[in-house]
Amino acid sequence: MDHFRVENLSISFGGLKAVNNISFGVEKNSIFSIIGPNGSGKTTIYNMISGIYKPDSGRILCDGEELVGLSPDRIARKGVARTFQNIELFSNATVMDNLLLGRHIHMKTGVFSGAFLWGRGSRAAREEIRNREIVEKIIDFLDLQSVRNNYVASLPYGKRKLVELGRALALEPKILLLDEPSAGMNTEEKEDLNIWIKDIQADYRVTILLIEHDMNMIMGISDRILAMNQGEKIIEGTAKEVQSHPEVIRAYLGEEHGC
Amino acid sequence: MDMKRDYYEDIQLFQSGVVLAWTVALLLVLFTIPLYTPNYYVYLLNIIMVHVILAVGLNILVGSTGQISLGHAGFFAIGAYGTVLLMTLLQIPFVFAILIAAFIAAFFGFILGLPALRLEGPYLAIVSMGFGLTIMHIIGGVDAFGGRMGIKAPPLDLGIKQLGISWILKTDFQKYYLILIMTIIMVVGARNILKTRVGRSFVAIKDSDIAAEVIGVNLTIYKTLAFAVSAFYAGIAGGLFGFVLGFFDPFTFNMILSIIFLVMVVVGGLGTILGGILGATLITYLQYDLLKNIAEIPYFGALMVAVSKQWFTMVGLENISSMAIGLIMIGIIIFEPLGMFGVWIRMKKYWMTWPF
Numbered sequence: 131m132d133h134f135r136v137e138n139l140s141i142s143f144g145g146l147k148a149v150n151n152i153s154f155g156v157e158k159n160s161i162f163s164i165i166g167p168n169g170s171g172k173t174t175i176y177n178m179i180s181g182i183y184k185p186d187s188g189r190i191l192c193d194g195e196e197l198v199g200l201s202p203d204r205i206a207r208k209g210v211a212r213t214f215q216n217i218e219l220f221s222n223a224t225v226m227d228n229l230l231l232g233r234h235i236h237m238k239t240g241v242f243s244g245a246f247l248w249g250r251g252s253r254a255a256r257e258e259i260r261n262r263e264i265v266e267k268i269i270d271f272l273d274l275q276s277v278r279n280n281y282v283a284s285l286p287y288g289k290r291k292l293v294e295l296g297r298a299l300a301l302e303p304k305i306l307l308l309d310e311p312s313a314g315m316n317t318e319e320k321e322d323l324n325i326w327i328k329d330i331q332a333d334y335r336v337t338i339l340l341i342e343h344d345m346n347m348i349m350g351i352s353d354r355i356l357a358m359n360q361g362e363k364i365i366e367g368t369a370k371e372v373q374s375h376p377e378v379i380r381a382y383l384g385e386e387h388g389c
Numbered sequence: 390m391d392m393k394r395d396y397y398e399d400i401q402l403f404q405s406g407v408v409l410a411w412t413v414a415l416l417l418v419l420f421t422i423p424l425y426t427p428n429y430y431v432y433l434l435n436i437i438m439v440h441v442i443l444a445v446g447l448n449i450l451v452g453s454t455g456q457i458s459l460g461h462a463g464f465f466a467i468g469a470y471g472t473v474l475l476m477t478l479l480q481i482p483f484v485f486a487i488l489i490a491a492f493i494a495a496f497f498g499f500i501l502g503l504p505a506l507r508l509e510g511p512y513l514a515i516v517s518m519g520f521g522l523t524i525m526h527i528i529g530g531v532d533a534f535g536g537r538m539g540i541k542a543p544p545l546d547l548g549i550k551q552l553g554i555s556w557i558l559k560t561d562f563q564k565y566y567l568i569l570i571m572t573i574i575m576v577v578g579a580r581n582i583l584k585t586r587v588g589r590s591f592v593a594i595k596d597s598d599i600a601a602e603v604i605g606v607n608l609t610i611y612k613t614l615a616f617a618v619s620a621f622y623a624g625i626a627g628g629l630f631g632f633v634l635g636f637f638d639p640f641t642f643n644m645i646l647s648i649i650f651l652v653m654v655v656v657g658g659l660g661t662i663l664g665g666i667l668g669a670t671l672i673t674y675l676q677y678d679l680l681k682n683i684a685e686i687p688y689f690g691a692l693m694v695a696v697s698k699q700w701f702t703m704v705g706l707e708n709i710s711s712m713a714i715g716l717i718m719i720g721i722i723i724f725e726p727l728g729m730f731g732v733w734i735r736m737k738k739y740w741m742t743w744p745f
Contacts, residue, residue, distance in 0.1 A: 180603050181602075181603075182599065182602075182603070201602070201607070202599075202602035202603050203602050203603075203605045203606055203607045203608070206602075206603060206604055206605035207605055211603075211604070212603055214599075214600070218597045218599055218600035218603075219596070219597070219600065220592060220593050220596035220597060220600065220601075221596055222592060222595065222596050222660070223589065223592050223593070223596065226399070227589055227592070230586075230589060231589050231590070231593050231601075231604055231606075232604055234586065234589075234590060234604055234605045234606055235604070235605035237586045238586075239585045239586040239587065240586075240587060241582060241587050241614065241618055244581055244582045244584075244585035244586060244587050244588070245578035245579075245581050245582050246578070246581070247400065247581040247584070247585060250397045250401070254581070254585050255397060255400065257586075258396070258397075258399075258400050258584075258585060259395070259396045259397055262396035262399060263396060266396070297604065298604075301604060301605070
């Protein structure tokens with residue numbers, strides 16, 4: 131049985147079939163990429179996995195547990211973390227607070243124990259210190275020390291992407307959904323990101339789902355690739371198989387019209 | 390100065406020795422003020438501190454969580470009436486009565502939080518306004534609560550009558566210290582809540598509720614919790630307010646009061662503890678002191694009264710007060726969106742970089 135499975139997933143908005151009967155399985159600790167032209171339903175799949183949309187039909191299974199029907203916060207507790215295409219950070223909070231929010235499900239402090247934070251021995255203080263240590267490791271890993279206490283609103287685009295990645299990592303997910311992590315990055319930053327994603331896979335023992343448009347990155351990094359067009363699956367396979375599939379080429383480059 | 394040696398320093402109350410020294414100085418001043426101020430000002434300070442508790446609580450809801458409430462006078466009333474009625478009807482000692490009343494207010498806060506799950510902005514404002522008005526009229530309609538005639542607060546006994554311990558606070562001077570200690574506890578509590586997990590979740594909900602959900606923050610729980618916490622603060626403030634006034638009727642807690650509370654938070658600075666404190670202090674002082682005595686300012690006062698009588702109604706001074714507070718609110722929104730807290734930040738920056 132696969133670690134993470136999507137079975138016959140479909141959703142339509144009005145008459146538009148945004149995702150139609152998609153199935154795939156992902157092995158533990160592998161990198162699985164989803165590619166396809168704009169509007170082919172990649173992000174919609176993510177939104178269904180993380181519970182923002184409810185699919186019309188189909189199943190999503192993580193270690194055999196059904197995720198369809200759970201609210202987004204319950205799905206997060208099952209170990210699914212994600213980033214967003216258009217960055218959804220908490221811009222009125224510091225980088226540190228954003229990453230600590232990623233620790234939310236691992237912490238317990240409530241209103242009363244939080245209000246009675248008297249001194250370093252209190253329960254709330256001990257929990258804060260422990261989690262700040264964990265977050266500090268992520269800050270170290272993603273090279274964010276220089277902006278640690280800055281407000282997110284003041285950061286450049288590339289850094290924000292990293293903060294969002296860090297926040298997802300802080301959740302200690304089993305499955306990490308990355309939505310175009312390299313968008314808006316320059317070549318150098320993309321190379322760094324490439325290395326980081328491989329490191330995350332190795333160090334954090336996490337299964338990564340990746341939506342990406344940068345073909346060099348996809349082909350080099352992915353264990354398996356799913357190619358989509360207009361909500362339909364074209365092919366699922368290794369980089370080589372996908373690259374040479376005529377439908378994929380047609381979806382990306384268009385058809386040749388004899389004229 | 391910014392060298393940190395361990396993670397506790399990020400969340401501790403006094404971030405540096407300088408802050409600690411200033412805090413001690415401030416506390417000394419606060420604890421000795423009544424010794425050298427006339428009684429009327431001690432009464433005014435009591436009201437200010439009660440409003441500080443409420444404004445800090447309201448700021449958790451409005452400033453940090455991004456939910457609006459125009460019904461906080463309702464929670465304030467529940468606190469005031471609850472405490473007094475629990476003491477007079479059920480003979481519950483003050484210490485427990487005010488806590489129970491605050492929890493009742495928190496429960497009503499939770500109830501008001503439920504529609505907030507579906508409503509935003511102006512719609513939520515109207516629902517909460519309706520809540521405040523409903524509370525006011527329900528209280529006014531029940532004779533056991535004193536009806537429209539109002540109700541008199543019993544002696545403020547800190548002891549427990551049933552055990553034969555009695556410690557009655559009679560004067561404003563004595564009440565000052567009770568209220569001051571309560572205010573310090575509530576303000577420090579609010580600051581700690583905002584520095585830990587629950588407060589961070591509130592800010593997360595304000596900034597992006599989708600992202601908050603996706604990292605595991607349950608919107609239903611935390612939105613209603615923000616209302617409950619805020620209402621708890623209003624309840625505690627109300628319980629103290631009843632004894633500051635000594636006598637109150639339902640119309641003490643009218644809708645204008647709810648709006649004034651919101652003005653305090655906006656003028657002070659949304660989403661910060663200091664903002665709540667500064668806003669409550671300034672607005673309360675303006676309302677209860679400066680603007681009440683405006684007619685006594687030579688020339689200018691007479692002019693204002695004449696203008697008011699000419700163009701508005703006979704109750705001239707009330708108008709001037711409302712207009713002045715309205716103008717301050719507009720001015721703050723246009724020139725200093727961070728409120729008085731923003732002014733404070735700029736002063737601090739100027740001071741730290743002086744003479745450059």
